[in-house]
Amino acid sequence: xxxxxxxxxxxxxxxTYLIRALPLLLLKSKIKNRFFKSFxxxxxxxxxxxxxxPSVLSSTGSFISALIxxxxxxxxxxxxxSLPIVSLISVAxxxxxxxxxx
Numbered sequence: 001x002x003x004x005x006x007x008x009x010x011x012x013x014x015x016t017y018l019i020r021a022l023p024l025l026l027l028k029s030k031i032k033n034r035f036f037k038s039f040x041x042x043x044x045x046x047x048x049x050x051x052x053x054p055s056v057l058s059s060t061g062s063f064i065s066a067l068i069x070x071x072x073x074x075x076x077x078x079x080x081x082s083l084p085i086v087s088l089i090s091v092a093x094x095x096x097x098x099x100x101x102x
Contacts, residue, residue: 060094062101069094 031037060066072093076086 061098065094065097065101068097 031040056070057063057066060069069090073086073090076089081089
């Protein structure tokens with residue numbers, strides 16, 4: 001049985017539209033609950049983290065170099081490094097680790 005790609009696209013479009021439109025239609029007033037507001041504030045960050053983290057650990061030739069690159073990125077970001085600096089430090093640490101491992 002072959003699935004019609006047009007039906008798949010239509011279902012995905014409907015689901016995406018409903019997810020975005022239902023809160024606008026159902027919530028008439030401003031959200032006042034602090035917990036719910038903070039929950040909605042952090043959802044994009046958590047979603048991005050959950051999508052990116054597994055790829056980070058499997059993106060290099062070895063798990064050790066990926067872990068060292070991740071740790072270097074975390075430390076650099078905690079020290080208030082900008083995004084290009086954090087990226088460069090992470091890539092450099094992976095590169096150096098790969099040189100020493102082989």
